[in-house]
């Protein structure tokens with residue numbers, strides 16, 4: 126099969142289109158013929174090897190050679206213990222541990238997959254596993270947003286952010302989206318009531334406070350977030366600098382005890398429950414995946430460059446012919 130392979134950390138130039146063996150599913154795995162796979166910041170981070178946590182699988186060289194974690198496709202074959210799926214089923218899912226989705230076929234644990242609704246395209250389904258789930262957890266499941274609350278989403282013009290704006294509006298919040306100047310109108314078009322250009326204004330220094338902050342790209346001191354939170358407010362961090370993430374782990378519990386403000390990391394759950402919730406909201410016409418660009422498999426390097434250079438508005442999707 127064709128796959129986009131990398132054997133060292135670096136720019137998109139280290140990615141090569143190669144012929145490799147079709148993987149064989151283990152007993153609990155499903156072999157999926159990939160139809161679409163979305164590009165995530167986590168792919169970019171694993172490509173360049175930064176922040177440091179992106180090298181968890183291999184400090185000097187990547188241990189897994191094919192990126193791409195959010196896939197949608199058709200079941201080609203199943204392992205002997207697989208009960209939920211059979212060949213021909215249309216599925217989508219999150220392959221965070223080994224990825225492998227920038228390829229014509231990939232193996233996935235049965236537990237990582239869900240059936241794709243018939244009315245949703247493969248491309249739309251591939252946008253959901255990380256971005257939709259981060260947004261659902263941050264806004265509804267952990268964030269427990271209430272009507273009338275003030276919600277700020279940092280990095281709101283990207284993959285998770287575009288789902289998060291829609292969800293926060295759906296549940297009645299007043300939403301502030303933070304991203305670069307080129308994405309301000311875009312965030313407004315998704316429903317953001319207020320927008321902030323992060324290159325001109327620091328939302329933690331303008332005296333405003335929020336009941337809920339969802340930060341997909343955190344790099345400030347934990348005390349800056351504490352300042353920007355209203356009494357009893359909550360802040361959830363999904364990704365960002367190692368220094369900030371470390372501070373949150375170390376100081377978050379203490380801030381909670383002394384101020385009543387929650388400052389926590391948000392980890393994407395591995396079960397497909399949230400992915401299914403997003404498809405239900407999609408079918409009810411309440412959430413729409415926002416696809417900025419589509420690329421063929423051979424152009425994964427260009428797709429990653431587009432995202433990494435900060436141009437993507439919403440999701441970038443690879444369509445695998």
Ligand SMILES: NC(=O)c1ccc[n+]([C@@H]2O[C@H](COP(=O)([O-])OP(=O)(O)OC[C@H]3O[C@@H](n4cnc5c(N)ncnc54)[C@H](OP(=O)(O)O)[C@@H]3O)[C@@H](O)[C@H]2O)c1
Pocket residue numbers: 165166167170255256259279280281282283284285286303304305308323341342344362363364365391392393432434435436437439
């Ligand atoms: N915790 C977990 O379990 C888990 C699991 C998977 C992924 N993750 C993390 O979740 C995050 C998901 O992000 P995503 O897929 O939504 O990324 P994305 O599509 O790249 O969106 C991030 C957005 O943030 C903007 N941005 C960059 N620097 C910023 C700054 N200083 N202030 C405000 N906005 C800024 C980017 O715009 P520019 O164009 O200006 O760069 C982009 O629009 C990633 O950090 C990933 O590592 C966490």
